Amino acid sequence: MRKQKKIASLAKIVLLNQVLLFLFSILGKSVGEAKKIKVVSPICTFADIAKNIGGDRVDVINLSDGLNDPHFVEPRPSMIIHMINAEVVIPIGLRLDMWFFSLIEKSANPKIFEGSSGFIRTYEGVRILEVPEYKIGQPRIGDIHPEGNPHYWLSPDNAKIIAMNITKKLSEIYPEEKGYFMKNAEIFIGKIDEAEEDLKKEFSRFEGVKAIQYHKTFTYFADFFKIKIVGELEPYPGIPPTPSHISQLAEKMKKERVEIIIYEPFRNKKDVERLSKITSATPTELYADCVPQINELKDYISLIRYNIRKIMMSIEGKRK
Amino acid sequence: MEIGFILFLALISQETKTLKGRALLNPDISAIGNIVNQTLLENKIKNEFFIKEFEFAFQGYLYPSIRADIFLTAHGPKFGANHEHGVEGNHIGLDLEEAYVSLLNIWGGFSGKIGRKYIEFGKFNPLHPEQWLYVDPPKVIQNMFGTENLIGDGGQIEFLFPLPFLLRIQGGIFRNFEGPFQDVFYSSRAFSSFGISEFELSFGTSYVGGKTEKEFANFIGGDITLDYIKGYTKLTFILEPILAVDEKSKFAGFYSSLFYSTGRFQAGFRIDGAEPHKETEEEHTENKISFGISPIFAFLLTETTKIRFQYSFFPSEKPKHTIFFQLIFGLGPHSHVLQF
Numbered sequence: 121m122r123k124q125k126k127i128a129s130l131a132k133i134v135l136l137n138q139v140l141l142f143l144f145s146i147l148g149k150s151v152g153e154a155k156k157i158k159v160v161s162p163i164c165t166f167a168d169i170a171k172n173i174g175g176d177r178v179d180v181i182n183l184s185d186g187l188n189d190p191h192f193v194e195p196r197p198s199m200i201i202h203m204i205n206a207e208v209v210i211p212i213g214l215r216l217d218m219w220f221f222s223l224i225e226k227s228a229n230p231k232i233f234e235g236s237s238g239f240i241r242t243y244e245g246v247r248i249l250e251v252p253e254y255k256i257g258q259p260r261i262g263d264i265h266p267e268g269n270p271h272y273w274l275s276p277d278n279a280k281i282i283a284m285n286i287t288k289k290l291s292e293i294y295p296e297e298k299g300y301f302m303k304n305a306e307i308f309i310g311k312i313d314e315a316e317e318d319l320k321k322e323f324s325r326f327e328g329v330k331a332i333q334y335h336k337t338f339t340y341f342a343d344f345f346k347i348k349i350v351g352e353l354e355p356y357p358g359i360p361p362t363p364s365h366i367s368q369l370a371e372k373m374k375k376e377r378v379e380i381i382i383y384e385p386f387r388n389k390k391d392v393e394r395l396s397k398i399t400s401a402t403p404t405e406l407y408a409d410c411v412p413q414i415n416e417l418k419d420y421i422s423l424i425r426y427n428i429r430k431i432m433m434s435i436e437g438k439r440k
Numbered sequence: 441m442e443i444g445f446i447l448f449l450a451l452i453s454q455e456t457k458t459l460k461g462r463a464l465l466n467p468d469i470s471a472i473g474n475i476v477n478q479t480l481l482e483n484k485i486k487n488e489f490f491i492k493e494f495e496f497a498f499q500g501y502l503y504p505s506i507r508a509d510i511f512l513t514a515h516g517p518k519f520g521a522n523h524e525h526g527v528e529g530n531h532i533g534l535d536l537e538e539a540y541v542s543l544l545n546i547w548g549g550f551s552g553k554i555g556r557k558y559i560e561f562g563k564f565n566p567l568h569p570e571q572w573l574y575v576d577p578p579k580v581i582q583n584m585f586g587t588e589n590l591i592g593d594g595g596q597i598e599f600l601f602p603l604p605f606l607l608r609i610q611g612g613i614f615r616n617f618e619g620p621f622q623d624v625f626y627s628s629r630a631f632s633s634f635g636i637s638e639f640e641l642s643f644g645t646s647y648v649g650g651k652t653e654k655e656f657a658n659f660i661g662g663d664i665t666l667d668y669i670k671g672y673t674k675l676t677f678i679l680e681p682i683l684a685v686d687e688k689s690k691f692a693g694f695y696s697s698l699f700y701s702t703g704r705f706q707a708g709f710r711i712d713g714a715e716p717h718k719e720t721e722e723e724h725t726e727n728k729i730s731f732g733i734s735p736i737f738a739f740l741l742t743e744t745t746k747i748r749f750q751y752s753f754f755p756s757e758k759p760k761h762t763i764f765f766q767l768i769f770g771l772g773p774h775s776h777v778l779q780f
Contacts, residue, residue: 187671188671188672189672191743194667194669194674196633196635196640196667196669197606197631197633197635197640197642198605198606198633198634198635198640199635200600200606201604201605201606204549204600204602205602215773218773225507225542225544227600228544228545228549228550228551228598228600229545230504230505230544230545233504233505233544233545234501234504235504236504236505266773358742358743358744359742359743360704360741360742386671386672388703
């Protein structure tokens with residue numbers, strides 16, 4: 121009986137503890153207020169663009185990079201702290217970063233909810249590719265991206281649109297800094313234009329090269345640099361390749377004379393190697409996002425340079 | 441370069457379209473299938489194949505800060521229930537699993553939920569069956585709540601503390617229609633989490649209390665979760681002890697699990713330790729606490745399809761050995777709010 125009383129009082133202590141924590145928070149609410157605009161990004165590319173636009177007026181937090189598949193980032197509870205303090209969020213959208221949206225929802229921060237002032241719709245104005253269309257007589261396979269291919273940032277033209285969407289939104293929220301953001305946007309877009317010009321010139325002799333991609337990640341990138349994507353290792357987005365799909369794809373690759381197979385570091389390399397053995401197409405590992413800790417991939421422009429040069433090396437190696 | 445920039449200036453001057461009508465009005469509709477084969481090994485082998493659950497979800501926003509989630513389930517027999525082959529045993533019942541409106545921000549860090557929902561007690565109880573790391577629920581949950589999860593109709597309010605680390609408290613009042621409580625019961629939970637490099641350490645304390653058939657009963661739970669996440673490798677340790685006490689009796693239990701996952705594979709085990717529910721106490725006179733171990737292996741076939749094998753060994757239970765095979769598949773955009 122005594123023991124039971126002790127346990128009942130333990131229940132009261134747990135409740136009291138929770139009430140005290142609440143009061144403690146109300147009293148100490150002004151903890152950690154900062155002057156810089158807090159921006160949270162799901163990927164390194166958006167974080168890099170936001171840093172270029174916001175300069176020293178922003179404090180950008182990036183939750184993943186090119187070493188991770190942006191579809192499957194593990195949303196950790198501690199990431200919510202960044203969301204609670206965020207003034208601006210820059211999600212990818214198009215159902216790619218659902219994990220980022222779950223963090224936004226849990227933040228109880230009305231500034232960053234979809235449709236609010238701090239929520240930037242980065243793909244506004246972007247021409248979305250591969251929006252699924254179904255025709256009578258064709259099987260309907262549930263597409264995981266019904267609004268279209270969400271890897272739009274890999275086209276430098278789209279990166280400029282993203283930059284302007286960020287500029288526009290930051291200028292709306294902080295009109296006193298509009299001139300500063302606009303100037304930074306002009307500089308950043310100028311840098312992309314320069315890189316674009318260089319790379320297009322370097323790559324011009326390889327235009328029209330045929331490639332297979334693992335997932336539909338590099339569709340926008342290929343569209344921009346005039347690389348012809350002949351097919352995907354995944355029979356449908358997110359569905360791993362089957363032996364019959366690989367053999368069908370190999371046939372097609374031989375007919376079409378596909379030279380390279382492009383994939384990200386987190387894909388199943390065995391599938392790529394198997395296909396490469398059958399077809400002698402060169403496996404070419406590319407990144408879909410920048411990686412701050414790798415110097416060659418430290419920002420968006422480095423990422424695009426790295427990818428296009430990697431492709432050129434693969435093709436040159438194959439043609440020798 | 442300047443011409444390009446002028447074109448973008450034109451873009452900047454356009455009005456931003458925010459939530460479009462379609463996005464606002466059409467909910468996300470999806471379905472999840474959960475099919476189980478259970479082989480019970482005792483004196484003779486008994487095999488049971490059943491539809492565990494088909495879950496249909498309707499989810500969407502009513503307003504930028506208000507969302508609604510409705511989960512309808514066509515469910516088969518519950519784990520631990522005696523279900524024989526036949527019409528009654530394989531009966532599929534339609535149920536409203538959860539249906540609630542989330543007020544994502546009420547004021548200054550407060551948010552809330554109103555409707556029918558899984559009670560946010562501990563780590564396991566708020567999860568839907570397709571989110572479990574195991575095929576069946578831990579014994580302690582079944583013994584404590586008499587069901588697979590504690591569900592209630594009511595509302596809860598949550599508060600996120602403006603601190604450098606995550607601290608959230610929540611309190612709710614619900615009515616029960618199934619499980620230990622007869623009418624109104626109260627719930628509360630405090631949760632904290634710290635991210636240090638690749639590690640995430642989380643603590644929680646939970647409480648539910650209300651009137652059962654005879655007296656007022658309290659359930660107190662604690663939970664510790666340690667995650668190590670590096671690239672595609674994840675190691676997860678969970679420990680969740682629960683204590684139930686009413687005016688005349690008490691009983692306790694726990695479960696703990698360790699899982700390693702990389703790419704499409706996941707392997708781990710769960711350890712169960714649970715005193716029987718007091719109503720079934722007479723059946724367990726020799727060994728009060730029933731321990732068990734369950735090695736589990738899962739393979740992700742696609743982003744939305746997985747298969748799972750589980751072997752459960754409970755030396756003091758009948759049957760001692762159970763082998764599970766599970767297939768889970770999903771259609772459409774299905775999402776669950778991040779659970780604490």
